Amino acid sequence: MGTTITKEQNTAAAQAAADNLAERFADAGMTIEIIAHSAGKKFDFVRITCSPDQWRAVAKHLKHEMGVNHCAMVTGTHYPDGGADRGWEVAYHLHRWPIENVEAHTMTVHIGESLEGDDIPMEFEIFIPLAAGDSPSVPSVQDIWVGADWNEKETWDLVGIDFEGHENMHRVLNPHDSPIGFHPLQRQHKIRYHDFNEMYDDPQGFDRKPVDEGHVK
Amino acid sequence: MAEMWITMGPQHPMTHGLWTLRVKVDGETVTDTEAELGYIHRGVEKICESRDFTQITPYCDRLCYVSAMTWAHSYVMAAEDLLEAEVPERAEYIRLMAAEVQRLASHLMWLGAFGPDIGNLTLMTWCLRDREMFLDLLQELGGSRMHYNYPRVGGVKRDIPIGWANRLKAKVKLFENRIKEYEMLLDESTIWLVRLQGVGYATAEDQIDAGVTGPNIRAAGVNADARWTNPYSVYDQVDWEPAVEKPTSVKGADCYDRYRVRMEEMRQSCRMLLDAIEKIPGGANTHYQPGDEMLITKAPTRAPEGASGFSTYECTRGVSNFYLQGGGDGRGKNPYRVSIRSPMFITIPYVAKTMIGYKVADIPAIMGSFDPCIGETDR
Numbered sequence: 001m002g003t004t005i006t007k008e009q010n011t012a013a014a015q016a017a018a019d020n021l022a023e024r025f026a027d028a029g030m031t032i033e034i035i036a037h038s039a040g041k042k043f044d045f046v047r048i049t050c051s052p053d054q055w056r057a058v059a060k061h062l063k064h065e066m067g068v069n070h071c072a073m074v075t076g077t078h079y080p081d082g083g084a085d086r087g088w089e090v091a092y093h094l095h096r097w098p099i100e101n102v103e104a105h106t107m108t109v110h111i112g113e114s115l116e117g118d119d120i121p122m123e124f125e126i127f128i129p130l131a132a133g134d135s136p137s138v139p140s141v142q143d144i145w146v147g148a149d150w151n152e153k154e155t156w157d158l159v160g161i162d163f164e165g166h167e168n169m170h171r172v173l174n175p176h177d178s179p180i181g182f183h184p185l186q187r188q189h190k191i192r193y194h195d196f197n198e199m200y201d202d203p204q205g206f207d208r209k210p211v212d213e214g215h216v217k
Numbered sequence: 218m219a220e221m222w223i224t225m226g227p228q229h230p231m232t233h234g235l236w237t238l239r240v241k242v243d244g245e246t247v248t249d250t251e252a253e254l255g256y257i258h259r260g261v262e263k264i265c266e267s268r269d270f271t272q273i274t275p276y277c278d279r280l281c282y283v284s285a286m287t288w289a290h291s292y293v294m295a296a297e298d299l300l301e302a303e304v305p306e307r308a309e310y311i312r313l314m315a316a317e318v319q320r321l322a323s324h325l326m327w328l329g330a331f332g333p334d335i336g337n338l339t340l341m342t343w344c345l346r347d348r349e350m351f352l353d354l355l356q357e358l359g360g361s362r363m364h365y366n367y368p369r370v371g372g373v374k375r376d377i378p379i380g381w382a383n384r385l386k387a388k389v390k391l392f393e394n395r396i397k398e399y400e401m402l403l404d405e406s407t408i409w410l411v412r413l414q415g416v417g418y419a420t421a422e423d424q425i426d427a428g429v430t431g432p433n434i435r436a437a438g439v440n441a442d443a444r445w446t447n448p449y450s451v452y453d454q455v456d457w458e459p460a461v462e463k464p465t466s467v468k469g470a471d472c473y474d475r476y477r478v479r480m481e482e483m484r485q486s487c488r489m490l491l492d493a494i495e496k497i498p499g500g501a502n503t504h505y506q507p508g509d510e511m512l513i514t515k516a517p518t519r520a521p522e523g524a525s526g527f528s529t530y531e532c533t534r535g536v537s538n539f540y541l542q543g544g545g546d547g548r549g550k551n552p553y554r555v556s557i558r559s560p561m562f563i564t565i566p567y568v569a570k571t572m573i574g575y576k577v578a579d580i581p582a583i584m585g586s587f588d589p590c591i592g593e594t595d596r
Contacts, residue, residue, distance in 0.1 A: 002489075003445045004453035037527070039297035039304070040449045045527075069425050072529070072538050073558035093527065093538060093558075097446055099425045102438035107463045112445045121446035123529065147428025150566050151558075158262070173258040173595060184263055185554075191263055 014044035045123035071145035076159030087132025140166035234591025286319035291530035295539035299526025302516035372513025382501035417583035420469035428563035431535030472586035519549035535560025
């Protein structure tokens with residue numbers, strides 16, 4: 001039978017993680033919630049909403065005090081109608097997994113059901129809302145998780161979120177000579193056939209061109 | 218000797234796809250590297266913003282043609298989280314089997330492509346021969362050889378055909394013996410051992426810090442696997458254990474360990490398939506009509522603004538994540554934002570840096586042992 005993590009372990013770990021964070025950042029004005037997934041095993045995860053100023057302190061605490069060792073993904077989102085306080089948002093998804101180096105010719109075989117405390121895998125979701133404007137910016141955590149490096153490069157490349165203190169920032173998915181300020185996942189850029197009805201109006205594609213042709217940002 | 222930059226790729230057998238590895242060499246020794254990606258960036262995340270939740274599945278198939286089923290499965294899990302859809306247990310079993318058959322096919326494609334890198338062309342013909350057995354099984358489910366569009370939000374498209382279970386059992390049992398043949402071919406081949414052993418060391422902690430996951434981390438001696446750390450589907454009900462390999466050095470796993478762990482993982486997939494086909498609710502040789510409540514439940518088609526869905530999935534090359542936000546165009550019919558985490562996008566830059574200090578001739582062995590796939594990398 002395959003090993004697994006039980007719902008009880010997951011609930012206890014989520015509660016412990018939320019308590020730990022609430023104690024450390026008690027008077028910082030952050031939101032720390034335990035949310036359950038609504039499908040599958042309906043496991044809990046911890047969602048933190050913080051400001052860009054608080055983000056590096058939170059990241060260091062997660063990495064060094066709570067053993068969060070994997071930066072899974074960084075997502076930037078553009079909300080042109082989101083109001084003055086939330087024109088942009090960066091979401092970090094992090095995982096904690098019980099992974100440590102082993103001696104040569106040995107291995108660690110965890111039994112999921114018997115893991116305790118900080119060894120129980122846990123998922124963290126950090127939302128960082130950013131003010132509306134032309135220059136959204138978040139402090140980089142490249143030096144805390146090496147894995148954040150290329151994720152942040154991608155987020156800058158596609159969405160245009162600036163990561164303060166990120167070294168060696170460059171285009172990764174778009175061509176290296178893309179115009180400065182061109183970040184295709186911003187909402188003002190539309191794809192050629194945004195509505196599939198357009199495809200029927202122009203089946204041979206003679207009129208096809210980017211609707212944002214010639215416009216940058 | 219003077220140092221110089223050599224460009225390997227975008228058209229190079231080592232790259233297993235379209236990307237460029239720029240290598241700085243001092244004689245035969247690699248002293249610095251740079252990875253350049255993005256040659257086949259198709260903007261899947263942007264396209265998905267103008268498609269509804271059902272229409273996105275085929276795009277996710279095409280993220281990686283080698284493991285289409287696992288990527289579509291990963292996506293529908295996130296969509297179910299967003300739309301709050303329940304999946305019938307029979308559908309979970311069918312998805313599990315489809316994903317594990319796909320894992321066998323994907324690992325065979327990897328082994329088949331890795332062989333010629335090392336100088337063993339026999340391996341390619343053998344692996345592609347066996348991969349075809351599993352592609353046939355998947356074709357019976359999805360109707361197409363590579364891009365199946367089979368998982369649905371809330372279930373699966375159609376039931377397994379009558380007789381599929383018997384064909385699966387026969388093929389898996391045959392393949393279990395074929396794995397032994399591969400090992401006889403490879404594990405005693407001097408060329409194979411000399412090219413792989415002692416090359417491309419990577420420790421578990423370095424890898425997880427850099428974001429590398431999946432078989433590559435299990436080769437370094439830790440049985441971390443999202444199938445049990447972040448349980449989904451019915452992996453807790455079938456018989457298996459995560460493949461894990463003892464690294465041969467304190468410096469971590471070498472290329473040979475990464476080859477070994479994937480062979481073990483194929484064995485575990487076979488074990489899982491044989492067990493799942495016995496345990497499937499409703500029986501393996503019954504056929505429910507498409508849309509039956511054993512196969513799919515009706516899921517909402519719109520997601521409100523502010524809702525989000527997230528999935529963590531053990532893809533064939535590592536952990537993939539989907540993050541969806543509700544409340545897009547069409548009053549929530551489309552997602553507002555789709556974000557995809559590809560394991561290889563993070564792994565390739567890491568692997569490029571681990572090559573420093575090795576010889577130029579070791580580059581194909583190191584790169585190939587991490588199983589790169591550029592379709593999912595560039596999205």
